[in-house]
Amino acid sequence: MESDRALLLDIEARILDLERSLSALRTEQARIQERLNAYKYPVLTLPTELTSEIFIRFIPVYPAAPPLTGLASPTTLTAMTIRDTTRTPFEPRQIRDVAKAWIQRSEPYPLSIEITASSPDILRELFTQPLAMATARWEYLRFHFPSTFHARIGLSPMPMLRSLDCFSDLVNRFAGFIFYDAPQLRTVHLSGQAALKVTLPWAQLTCLTLLDVDAKECAPILRQTPNLVRCELCLLYTDR
Numbered sequence: 001m002e003s004d005r006a007l008l009l010d011i012e013a014r015i016l017d018l019e020r021s022l023s024a025l026r027t028e029q030a031r032i033q034e035r036l037n038a039y040k041y042p043v044l045t046l047p048t049e050l051t052s053e054i055f056i057r058f059i060p061v062y063p064a065a066p067p068l069t070g071l072a073s074p075t076t077l078t079a080m081t082i083r084d085t086t087r088t089p090f091e092p093r094q095i096r097d098v099a100k101a102w103i104q105r106s107e108p109y110p111l112s113i114e115i116t117a118s119s120p121d122i123l124r125e126l127f128t129q130p131l132a133m134a135t136a137r138w139e140y141l142r143f144h145f146p147s148t149f150h151a152r153i154g155l156s157p158m159p160m161l162r163s164l165d166c167f168s169d170l171v172n173r174f175a176g177f178i179f180y181d182a183p184q185l186r187t188v189h190l191s192g193q194a195a196l197k198v199t200l201p202w203a204q205l206t207c208l209t210l211l212d213v214d215a216k217e218c219a220p221i222l223r224q225t226p227n228l229v230r231c232e233l234c235l236l237y238t239d240r
Helices: 002-038 048-058 092-105 120-128 215-222
Strands: 111-115 138-144 152-154 163-167 176-178 187-191 207-213 230-235
Touching: 207 215, 215 230
Parallel strands: 111 138, 138 163, 152 176, 163 187, 187 207, 207 230
Antiparallel strands: none
């Protein structure tokens, strides 16, 4: 028992020393943090109007869409290191997370979205998670149909969608998309087999462009578009 009492006193003394050291470190930490908080980055001394102008002029004029990552993306304005993302391709999960972050930061403004993705997982998540990807704020949409995804997707409501541009390879087994609810959609541009891959509210369209399509494919579409005021057709020559 005498030995244990001595050991206990020794442990208590060592704990007290450690607590004193910890207190000193916390005091030093607070002083350093106070100095950092007092530092004002030079860019923050610029007038708000000038800072806004830098951001506005850096990215393309809306609705042109900047890339998600890389030198010409909005990320450049906030990142310290720029990597060549063409040499370091992202995993589908990373692309989804980056897209989600930028979309959330854009709230509550309308969005111009351009999608070129071959991963079925990315497309499924982008188009079927309306809250995360804010499809209700999509105003301009341009995307490439992949050949690796054979399902048919019914899209979430897009009440702000005004313009749709879809393009597809000539050989494509993708089943396509169904636009159930897009009451503002008036302008549609379809290339390749995209004309066969989408179900649209054809009757409300006023501008329609069909590129690289067979004449037989145009007729059923044109019969459903009585309100067109502008139509451009570029027929695909076949020997049939």
